[in-house]
Amino acid sequence: MQSVIELSDRARDIFRLVVEGYLETGQPIGSRTLSRSGLNLSAASIRNVMADLEDAGLLAAPHTSAGRMPTDRGLRLFVDGIMQAAEPSPEERAAIARGLEEGGRVETAVAAATAALSGLSHCAGLVLVPPREMVLRQVGFMPLSDNQALAVLVGADGSLENRVLDLAPGTSPTTLSQASNFLTERLVGLTLGEARARLETELADGRAGVDRAARDLVARGIAMWSEDGARRPVLIVRGQARLIDPAAAADLDRVRQLLDELEGKEEIARVLDSAREGRSTRIFIGSENTLFALSGSSVIAAPYRGPDGRVVGVVGVIGPTRLNYARVVPMVDFTAQALSRLMR
Structure with missing residues (x-):
């Protein structure tokens, strides 16, 4: 180039x-x-x-x-x-800081700061937060067929997750019931990570009190949830309506494409996740990323860190390639630094 x-x-x-x-x-x-x-x-x-x-x-x-x-x-x-970046004004810094000071859960404050960033940049605000660890209230297995069961996990907050699990040949309804009872009795009040650690210990030293088939079902069920939850990021999007401005009226197809892309949060999350490796703000422009080739969009993203200095998430904005990069890049960088301070 x-x-x-x-x-x-x-x-x-x-x-x-x-x-x-x-x-x-x-x-x-x-x-x-x-x-x-x-x-x-x-x-x-x-x-x-x-x-x-x-x-x-x-x-x-x-x-x-x-x-x-x-x-x-x-x-x-x-x-x-060529671009000469312009540092955020005191008013812009204060607006982002107010979002972080809203109190309550960290995720609530992060979402509020992202909404402020969206308003200041006239883009949609994005933040990738650490995966939430569900606290278990009930776990069970329901038969679907001779070789599959529905694994059901209920969280303490009322959330519900289902997964289809392949069964070993000859798995009986009694085995499913035994595994369900064991999980609910032993794991209520624990996170998935805590539940997996306890199960590994009990299954390893023979203290599980269930037969081999139920032990295998229990181990595979918890491993599946833990693995899936660990790689499923939590993406918060704020300010999508800001993408539909008067300047976009002549290019509604592009705007619709971008809004469709925001619906596919897993793909957007993967783009943001790739910014984890950078030490500073990263900029993805239009066709440089195949996801945004049709909508002609740009993403500006910066990692933020936890108390130990390791990257825990990414914050940024998405909008048309016609962004005020000189203004928005420092704004995203400031928000990432503010989030890092919040995490300490």
Whole structure:
């Protein structure tokens, strides 16, 4: 990919003005507009440079008579090499801090801060929080067929989760009942992690008091829930309505596509999760990620850390590629730092 240092001063200035103009207005920028911006160049000279930038894959023209707008590749070059970030204002910092001070559960405060971030950035706010550990109230197995059962888990908060579990040949209804009774008697009030640790100890030293078939069913059931819960992130989305603004009216298909993507939280969560490895804010622009290729969306995300310094979640925003990156990137970074302080 072409770097900023490979552009001449003239090309760099024109490229910057095109990108900044497009990010501000959402419209292609023409040579006549640029000729009035203090470049001291004729419209013809500007058109020649813009054509060169188009040939380099940094600008594109929506149709022949229009001005130019940045491509995803051009936006990446701008964000990485030209953009000058603007720190959040005291008012913006205070708005995010107020969300975190709402009290109650950490998840509630995190959601409130994400809603504030959404309002300030005019995007949808996203936060990936540590998986919640369900406290068990009841666990059981219900037969579905000769070789499958429905494993039912009821949480202390009234939540209900079901999983289909394959049965070993010859598993009887008595075995299912025995396993259900054992789990409910021994594990009420424990989290899944605590339940798994207790079961491993009791099953290992023979203190379980159930037959081998029930022991196998119990072990596989808890292992399945624990594994599934550990890899299922909790994604909070706030401010989807902000994606439907007057500027989006001419491009409703893109907005609908983006809203559909937000419904598929697992895919969005995977994108955010990939930002865990970074030390600072990451920016995913449009077609750089196949998930957003159709909607033309960008995600700005930053990890936040727990008391031990390890990454526990990711916060960010999603919106059209025409974002005010210089303003929003520092805002996301500030929110991530604030969340890290909350977790301590």
